[in-house]
Amino acid sequence: MLSCGIVGLPNVGKSTLFNAITQAGAESANYPFCTIDPNVGVVEVPDPRLSKLAEIVNPERVVPTAFQFVDIAGLVKGASQGEGLGNQFLSHIREVDAIAHVVRCFDDENVTHVSGSVDPIQDIETINLELILADLETVEKRLQRVSRQLKTGEKRYRIEQAMLERIKEAFEREQPARQLTFSEEEQLLLCDLHLLTLKPVLYVANVNESDVGRGSANPLVREVQTYAAREGADVVVISGKVEAEIAELEGEDRALFLKELGLEEAGLDRLIRAAYSLLGLATYFTAGEKEVRAWTIKKGTKAPQAAGVIHSDFERGFIRAEVVGYEQLVQAGSMGRAREMGLLRLEGKDYVVQDGDVMHFRFNV
Numbered sequence: 001m002l003s004c005g006i007v008g009l010p011n012v013g014k015s016t017l018f019n020a021i022t023q024a025g026a027e028s029a030n031y032p033f034c035t036i037d038p039n040v041g042v043v044e045v046p047d048p049r050l051s052k053l054a055e056i057v058n059p060e061r062v063v064p065t066a067f068q069f070v071d072i073a074g075l076v077k078g079a080s081q082g083e084g085l086g087n088q089f090l091s092h093i094r095e096v097d098a099i100a101h102v103v104r105c106f107d108d109e110n111v112t113h114v115s116g117s118v119d120p121i122q123d124i125e126t127i128n129l130e131l132i133l134a135d136l137e138t139v140e141k142r143l144q145r146v147s148r149q150l151k152t153g154e155k156r157y158r159i160e161q162a163m164l165e166r167i168k169e170a171f172e173r174e175q176p177a178r179q180l181t182f183s184e185e186e187q188l189l190l191c192d193l194h195l196l197t198l199k200p201v202l203y204v205a206n207v208n209e210s211d212v213g214r215g216s217a218n219p220l221v222r223e224v225q226t227y228a229a230r231e232g233a234d235v236v237v238i239s240g241k242v243e244a245e246i247a248e249l250e251g252e253d254r255a256l257f258l259k260e261l262g263l264e265e266a267g268l269d270r271l272i273r274a275a276y277s278l279l280g281l282a283t284y285f286t287a288g289e290k291e292v293r294a295w296t297i298k299k300g301t302k303a304p305q306a307a308g309v310i311h312s313d314f315e316r317g318f319i320r321a322e323v324v325g326y327e328q329l330v331q332a333g334s335m336g337r338a339r340e341m342g343l344l345r346l347e348g349k350d351y352v353v354q355d356g357d358v359m360h361f362r363f364n365v
């Protein structure tokens with residue numbers, strides 16, 4: 001399961017947000033792994049298409065796709081040198097697929113700020129610099145090794161050395177690796193480095209309850225949005241305190257509370273979808289009498305590999321996929337009617353699965 005690490009300086013609201021995530025987490029009956037570690041929360045990815053498919057198919061159960069958030073130890077300045085829980089913080093970031101960087105955009109005299117004043121850009125740059133310094137050490141060690149390997153005369157080491165020098169120069173300008181572009185060959189070489197600053201990032205602007213739904217009306221949020229735009233990153237504006245309250249509510253009570261706040265959905269739902277999108281993920285569905293289920297794939301995945309998400313036998317013995325688009329199925333009103341209308345089609349091993357495809361796999365092992 002893909003994961004997103006929640007990072008931030010002390011007292012920015014990171015723990016409040018994570019507590020809301022775990023409260024709103026998927027039921028352990030569906031996801032027995034959601035209690036593997038106290039700092040891991042598994043959440044369902046909100047997708048209204050599932051309930052619509054359930055109306056059409058009337059299955060015994062509905063299973064959404066899930067996403068994992070990891071609460072990463074708070075960071076302090078000097079983490080790259082082992083200050084505070086620095087080493088633990090950095091090792092946990094290496095294990096996640098993306099980073100949700102929580103930034104404090106609220107004043108509260110009862111909640112002290114680690115730097116003495118609320119300055120979201122300084123907070124962002126503090127964490128970014130620690131990640132860059134940790135990566136710089138990794139790159140310098142690799143450069144020393146590659147310089148020795150150059151004696152073999154192999155072309156790959158010349159390519160790797162040039163790439164590492166370029167990354168090092170970027171770090172010296174305090175520029176993260178994710179802002180650089182790499183060739184396919186370089187990307188293969190990068191895999192072994194496990195650079196922290198290569199991971200995609202989204203920023204979570206944590207605001208007071210009074211600022212919920214106001215977004216960029218908060219000047220601190222605008223600062224974060226301007227900074228993120230330069231990186232090509234997204235910003236999700238939420239209130240950790242409000243999310244904790246929403247997570248405790250269900251059904252009509254939840255809907256009424258959101259309406260009172262002037263919100264169409266919880267900020268947590270927006271955060272989950274933003275993290276999902278950040279990783280370039282897509283969803284396809286299987287729909288039958290026993291269950292309607294959402295499955296997560298990377299965008300660009302071909303049909304056999306998408307089948308392999310369900311079971312390796314499906315990929316190994318893949319023959320064909322029966323496919324109908326979600327919108328087409330809804331328009332038809334039933335799978336049988338979709339077949340009669342010629343909307344159901346057969347696709348082979350080169351078919352690239354699209355977000356929203358409803359699929360049935362034919363296989364033989």
